[in-house]
Amino acid sequence: MKLSNPPLPKAVFAGRLCRIRLEGGIDEVLQRIAGNREPARLNDISGTKWKSFWISFPRALSSGDEPDEYGNFIYPFLCRVSDDRYIIASTDSNFVNFLIEFAEIENLVDSPRVLVDRAARDLVLPPLDENGKSLGRRYTLGAVYGAVEGYARALRNVSFFGDDIAEAELFRYSLNQISVNRLTLRDPNVDKEVMSINATGGLDFHFRNPAQLNLLDALTGFFRNNQYIEWRRGRTWEPQ
Incomplete structure (x- = not known):
């Protein structure tokens, strides 16, 4: 008998943008x-183009995980499909890594190059339209993570946080x-953080509702x- 899945947890989901070179896709x-x-x-998620699924693994994927009443270790996943390109996320990015490794498709999964540096700069100084007018900022920056040359040429990590740090002098x-x-973006129309994303397509977001x-x-x-977003050919997958 096929067991029904529990409801999706309201939690932070983490995963990746990727391209899967399999004819049958997900x-x-x-x-x-x-x-x-x-x-x-x-499972179709009503009102969206997303799907969910639960995977039963033969062992716990992280310490402290408890099996269900049938002895299964099950984990929730969210998936967005667009042709051969996907967003796959779970409550821990390591679960997505394990999904890819367990399916033995590491050589068939590509990661993009995400131009987060350019995106951050465009959100500070929005590009101009053909008439020389500012296109405005559709999203605001909630957090920016980066690297800067420090003393003695040591590479130092820095981070900025705020409701709209692009306005900070x-x-x-x-x-x-x-x-x-890496950067985190907010939608000012709903006053909510939408997503954090890094330069290789690793992302996380808070799933509250569809x-x-x-x-x-x-x-x-x-x-x-x-x-x-730039897609690269060849084996570019790496665990996030």
């Missing part, structure tokens, strides 16, 4: 994991000395339309 991934068993069921002054490697997933779709569309 369905084939789930079949590879299941082997001779029935694969996990993909200290951040604007420091930006030319920073190489941004509407949060639509905000995430709009933000990834913003990145795509502004050409902040």
